[in-house]
Amino acid sequence: GENVEQHPSTLSVQEGDSAVIKCTYSDSASNYFPWYKQELGKRPQLIIDIRSNVGEKKDQRIAVTLNKTAKHFSLHITETQPEDSAVYFCALGAGTALIFGKGTTLSVSS
Amino acid sequence: DGGITQSPKYLFRKEGQNVTLSCEQNLNHDAMYWYRQDPGQGLRLIYYSQIVNDFQKGDIAEGYSVSREKKESFPLTVTSAQKNPTAFYLCASSIQGATEKLFFGSGTQLSVL
Numbered sequence: 745g746e747n748v749e750q751h752p753s754t755l756s757v758q759e760g761d762s763a764v765i766k767c768t769y770s771d772s773a774s775n776y777f778p779w780y781k782q783e784l785g786k787r788p789q790l791i792i793d794i795r796s797n798v799g800e801k802k803d804q805r806i807a808v809t810l811n812k813t814a815k816h817f818s819l820h821i822t823e824t825q826p827e828d829s830a831v832y833f834c835a836l837g838a839g840t841a842l843i844f845g846k847g848t849t850l851s852v853s854s
Numbered sequence: 855d856g857g858i859t860q861s862p863k864y865l866f867r868k869e870g871q872n873v874t875l876s877c878e879q880n881l882n883h884d885a886m887y888w889y890r891q892d893p894g895q896g897l898r899l900i901y902y903s904q905i906v907n908d909f910q911k912g913d914i915a916e917g918y919s920v921s922r923e924k925k926e927s928f929p930l931t932v933t934s935a936q937k938n939p940t941a942f943y944l945c946a947s948s949i950q951g952a953t954e955k956l957f958f959g960s961g962t963q964l965s966v967l
Contacts, residue, residue, distance in 0.1 A: 753894070778955070787944065787958040788897070833896060841887055841912060842956060846896035 746771045748836050750845030757824050759854045767834035767845050768816040776837030777810055777817045782847075783830045791832075792819070824852045857881050860945050860959035866967050867932065867939055875930045875962045877945035883957070884950050886928035890914060891942040891961075900943075903928055904950075932964060940965050 748769045757763050767777075778793035794801045794808045794817065801808050805824075810817040821828055829852045835842040858879040867873045877886065885904045889897040899912030903922040917936025922928055928947075932939045942963050946956040 750896075776954075780956075787960050788956075789958070790955050793955070837954075840910070841899050841902040843899065843913075844889070844897040846894060 746774070746836060746838065746843050748834060748843055748845045750834050750848060752848060753846065754849045754851070756851045756853065759824060759826060759852055761824055763819075763821045763824055763828070763850055763852075765819045765832055765834070765848045765850075766816055767818070769836055770815065771836070771838055772815070774836045774838045776842075777808065778835050778837070778842070779806075779808060779819045780833045780835065780844075781830045782833065788833060821850075824850075826852050826854050828852050858945060858947055858957055858959040860943075860962050862962060863960070865962055865964045867964060868967050870934045872931055872933050873964070875932070875943055875945075875964070877928045877930065877959055878926055879928075879947045879957075879959075880926060881947055881957060882925070883947035884925070885948045885954075886922070887946045887948075887956070888912075888918075888920065888928070888930045889944045889946065891944055897944065900930065 750767045775796040780788040781791045782788040792808050794810050805822050807820045831847045831849050833847045834845040861876045887902040888900040898914050900918050901920040903909035909922050919931045944961050945959040948954040948956050
């Protein structure tokens with residue numbers, strides 16, 4: 745089935761730095777690209793999403809960029825804070841069920 | 855946390871035993887899903903249902919079964935054929951189809967005795 749590669753698997757930054765997580769995919773039919781955040785012991789929650797007709801979307805300190813030609817999309821977090829520490833998952837939607845990446849554990853140290 | 859409820863929070867399975875995980879939602883969502891989460895493996899799709907009385911296998915359906923007799927409920931049975939059942943199981947629902955925003959339950963941790 746469809747596969748999505750997510751990198752890096754772990755990311756450590758200092759408070760105030762930026763963090764970038766990238767996902768690549770192969771199915772050209774994918775048209776929905778959400779990002780979920782899962783804090784320790786909690787359920788995943790949608791933080792931002794983008795559709796294939798848009799190249800970039802921002803929501804305060806987070807942004808997602810999509811390059812359909814190159815088949816990759818990225819999550820950008822600026823001015824990171826300790827509460828941004830969590831596991832982040834990218835996902836693909838193409839008409840059936842979402843397919844998730846393996847996740848990135850982000851650690852923000854103060 | 856209303857909306858989508860999973861129970862129990864922790865479940866233990868004995869060798870050769872079938873166990874059923876409950877998932878109930880009051881969001882009036884048409885679609886429901888089961889994902890399995892293992893450390894470092896992300897969320898892998900077990901089964902999904904887009905409408906009552908219909909469901910489809912996901913990527914790792916072997917050893918699992920589901921039913922969708924009511925719109926609100928999508929129970930998952932982990933059968934004895936699933937040889938490595940220890941994992942965190944997440945149920946989710948969405949308004950329609952599968953490419954919409956997923957709302958997740960709080961999960962069930964299944965362990966083998």
